Amino acid sequence: QVQLAESGGGLVQPGGSLRLSCAASGFTFSSSDMSWVRQPPGQGLEWVSSVSTAGFIKSYADSVKGRFIISRDNAKNTLYLEMNSLKPEDTAVYYCAKGRRYSYTLSEQGTQVTVSS
Numbered sequence: 001q002v003q004l005a006e007s008g009g010g011l012v013q014p015g016g017s018l019r020l021s022c023a024a025s026g027f028t029f030s031s032s033d034m035s036w037v038r039q040p041p042g043q044g045l046e047w048v049s050s051v052s053t054a055g056f057i058k059s060y061a062d063s064v065k066g067r068f069i070i071s072r073d074n075a076k077n078t079l080y081l082e083m084n085s086l087k088p089e090d091t092a093v094y095y096c097a098k099g100r101r102y103s104y105t106l107s108e109q110g111t112q113v114t115v116s117s
Contacts, residue, residue: 002026002105004096009111016086020111022079022096030074033100036081038092039110046092049081050100059101064090086115 008020020036035050049060049070058070069082079096091114097104 002098004098004107004109006094006096006107006109006111009094009113011114011116012086013117014087014115016115017082017084018086018113020081020083020094020096020113022107024077024079024096024098027098029072029077032098034070034072034079035097035100035104036070036079037095037097037104037106038090038113039095040089040092045095045106047101048094051079083113086113088115091115
């Protein structure tokens with residue numbers, strides 16, 4: 001079955017950076033589009049970014065465009081999200097997902113990112 005395990009979250013000051021990782025198993029990672037989705041406190045899920053199977057096609061939510069970079073290493077079955085110029089409104093639980101923006105399987109774990117001074 002699909003298994004996704006995020007890491008790299010934490011507490012960071014506004015303007016800081018974090019790099020999230022997602023280790024994937026249980027499916028053919030290199031054949032799957034992948035995404036990041038987040039859930040701010042008290043709010044619903046928000047799609048953040050998606051990347052195509054080979055990593056060449058990337059898409060971002062307007063709220064993170066120019067600040068976040070999605071990438072993947074198919075040799076390591078790992079998805080990444082580099083987050084720069086973080087803002088308090090980026091505070092959320094971040095989930096890795098198999099699939100693209102409107103059709104994905106969400107991780108059950110997530111990693112907390114808190115942006116605060």
